[in-house]
């Protein structure tokens with residue numbers, strides 16, 4: 001049996017190859033799916049899915065790339081059926097062993113992910129789309145355009161995580177990482193300009209609902225799986241986060257590529273870059289900077305990186321607030337199971353960390369005092385200040401409810 005261990009299915013060459021593949025001969029059925037979705041024609045969707053499910057013998061003959069393409073196309077039908085109400089798998093029970101095998105062969109969850117829906121999805125006439133609206137195409141493109149940059153960015157974060165913060169190359173590499181993260185800002189700007197909150201809230205959101213496969217509840221292929229949070233984990237979140245964000249990360253990581261899951265495990269066990277920088281500055285930042293002038297460039301570069309992430313998160317929060325406005329939304333929380341209030345708190349935490357990092361280079365002993373004082377108070381994310389603290393947040397109750405729901409699903 002072919003194993004994908006050691007194969008990077010997310011590389012640009014493999015992704016391009018996967019986009020070309022149609023192992024289930026699903027091109028036409030995937031196109032017809034758009035109309036069936038418009039008509040909410042569940043019997044037609046179920047019948048199409050049934051006709052596509054390969055045998056396990058077929059799957060045994062697939063390459064890993066074909067396994068990915070097969071998962072992509074089955075996933076489009078699973079999400080479509082769920083959009084109209086019913087759990088899809090009980091209609092086509094023979095799909096379960098196939099999903100499990102495709103997941104095993106590709107070392108991924110046994111359902112489609114945001115990678116299948118965007119990077120591994122063909123463009124042009126063969127593009128798999130739930131509804132075919134141009135706004136859906138913009139959302140797919142917004143994710144497709146950031147993945148190659150986040151791939152590079154995560155490898156750079158890996159180097160930074162191992163590098164001394166006073167290494168003269170530290171600032172240069174951090175600026176390179178910032179250049180990659182800037183694509184997130186272009187991406188969200190494109191979405192804000194071209195996708196209406198109404199279209200997302202009332203149209204597309206429902207296709208990303210969770211489904212149950214072999215007793216396991218699995219989230220849909222939504223943009224929340226884009227691993228900006230993994231860059232956070234290396235840079236600051238491994239030891240300066242808050243419980244709600246940590247839980248969101250733990251729930252999101254299974255949907256990412258094997259390499260990124262490894263990075264998460266590693267970064268969770270080591271001090272974050274920001275914490276190492278704070279430690280390097282010690283209690284007397286001015287004196288430290290005189291002794292180790294390279295720290296200033298490192299700290300300024302980190303502050304620039306964090307400010308770019310804040311810009312993305314601020315604009316993203318704006319559209320998320322509109323799409324999840326109580327008068328518009330059909331669902332109280334995002335398809336990743338998190339609330340808009342958690343997004344606000346993550347934004348506040350990132351902003352506070354950017355300020356803290358920037359102030360190091362300004363030689364602000366006050367920042368050091370504020371930081372150590374807050375830490376002494378026992379708050380898990382003390383550097384966020386009051387505005388970002390989960391303990392003070394009015395939305396904490398909503399997140400506790402969402403968290404309880406997630407825990408329940410995990411144990412299902």
Ligand code: HEM
Nearest residue numbers: 142143187200223224226228229320323334335336337338
């Ligand atoms: C109509 C557009 C969008 C809306 C309404 C929206 C909404 C949300 C919501 C509610 C969450 C919370 C997690 C969850 O889903 O449960 C979330 C998370 C997230 N979304 Fe979006 N989103 C949109 C577009 C995008 C785009 C285009 C990207 C990136 C290309 C993106 C990247 C993220 C990321 C990375 C997270 C995790 C939290 C973070 O790192 O800040 N989103 N989104």
